[in-house]
Amino acid sequence: MEARGETPKVTVLDSAEEVARAAAERFVELAQSAVGERGRFAVALAGGSTPKRTYELLAGDDDKGRVDWSKVHVFFGDERMVPPTDAESNYRMASEAMLSRLAIPPENVHRINGLGDAVANARLYEDELRTFFNGDAWPSFDLVLLGMGDDGHTASLFPGTQALDERDAWVAANWVEKLNAHRVTLTAPAINRAAHVVFLVTGANKAAPLSEVLKGELDTHRLPSQLIKPLDGSLEWLVDKAAAEQL
Numbered sequence: 133m134e135a136r137g138e139t140p141k142v143t144v145l146d147s148a149e150e151v152a153r154a155a156a157e158r159f160v161e162l163a164q165s166a167v168g169e170r171g172r173f174a175v176a177l178a179g180g181s182t183p184k185r186t187y188e189l190l191a192g193d194d195d196k197g198r199v200d201w202s203k204v205h206v207f208f209g210d211e212r213m214v215p216p217t218d219a220e221s222n223y224r225m226a227s228e229a230m231l232s233r234l235a236i237p238p239e240n241v242h243r244i245n246g247l248g249d250a251v252a253n254a255r256l257y258e259d260e261l262r263t264f265f266n267g268d269a270w271p272s273f274d275l276v277l278l279g280m281g282d283d284g285h286t287a288s289l290f291p292g293t294q295a296l297d298e299r300d301a302w303v304a305a306n307w308v309e310k311l312n313a314h315r316v317t318l319t320a321p322a323i324n325r326a327a328h329v330v331f332l333v334t335g336a337n338k339a340a341p342l343s344e345v346l347k348g349e350l351d352t353h354r355l356p357s358q359l360i361k362p363l364d365g366s367l368e369w370l371v372d373k374a375a376a377e378q379l
């Protein structure tokens with residue numbers, strides 16, 4: 133798929149805390165304008181550990197009053213095949229850091245089921261998305277937040293896995309050999325229909341893969357984060373100094 137979107141913007145901030153603040157600010161600005169223009173804000177959250185502080189800030193006293201949370205629809209970029217109460221659950225992290233502390237109607241939180249069959253869970257999630265996006269050909273998230281692993285993966289699009297080749301599905305059940313587990317993940321073409329995609333990347337262990345993803349040769353099977361190129365949307369990388377060391 134050829135991207136027509138803008139070239140990515142890379143913003144280097146002094147610390148992980150500043151990355152979290154900048155991400156929370158983007159979230160608030162985009163939520164305000166989407167709610168103002170279309171009456172709702174559809175966001176896909178990232179899992180992993182990096183966005184936790186962003187979520188805490190959004191639910192904190194300074195930010196929570198700036199968004200009409202009743203108009204926010206929360207989705208997830210990926211999920212691990214664990215119960216929602218498990219320490220590994222992306223839903224649990226987002227719920228504890230943010231969702232449980234905000235007045236979001238429960239029906240606006242669209243979680244990926246981590247119990248049972250991953251293929252069935254992926255299908256169910258895609259059905260839920262297709263209903264929400266009104267039968268459109270692709271989902272159109274207002275914002276997708278993403279992290280990047282030190283192997284260059286994003287969402288649960290891991291190097292060498294089958295979901296990297298998805299061209300039609302919005303959601304995939306992706307077998308990840310090195311984790312010996314399935315993950316359910318949005319596919320790259322679904323993410324690439326978003327209006328805004330923001331990566332949050334912090335820490336020295338991300339410096340080499342970040343430089344390869346942004347400046348190295350295109351090799352999307354080895355560095356799946358390179359698949360993320362919004363077709364008509366914006367792409368921004370919010371990174372701290374440690375992760376930007378080799379840029």
Ligand code: 6PG
Pocket residue numbers: 178179180181182183209210211212222278279280281282285286287288
């Ligand atoms: C997940 C993710 C994943 C994550 C990266 C970075 O469920 O693991 O959504 O893509 O964003 O692995 O994780 P950290 O923020 O923990 O480094």
